[in-house]
Amino acid sequence: MKRYYYELLNAQYDDLGACIPDGWHKSTAINQAKAWMRENGVKHANLSVNSMRTSNILDIIEITI
Template sequence: MKRYWFQLLTENYDELGALIPDGSSKTTATNRAKRWMQQNGIDSAVLEVSSMATSNILDMILIEL
């Protein structure tokens, strides 16, 4: 069951436009975000994790390559 939806943001919280599928695993989403960042030359970003049920932001994960 999909519990989270994800957005990849700059350090200034602007959306990067990366497609990260909804899901139940933060680890899988983080790995997909890292792959996208490598392909697009992004060194640092924030992965926003939001609840599918409430749309509340649950976590902000800093990703640095």
């Protein structure tokens, strides 16, 4: 079972609809988020890292490209 699920959010914490696969490594999710942001012309976003077990938000990572 994967450890985290991710959501890419704008500055108002609205979901941007990016498909970032569940996984174990945050660095992989960050790279996938950056690629999605480049493709969709998004300059700033927040990556929400959520626990698969409890659904709690564990971390918010600011991403700027």
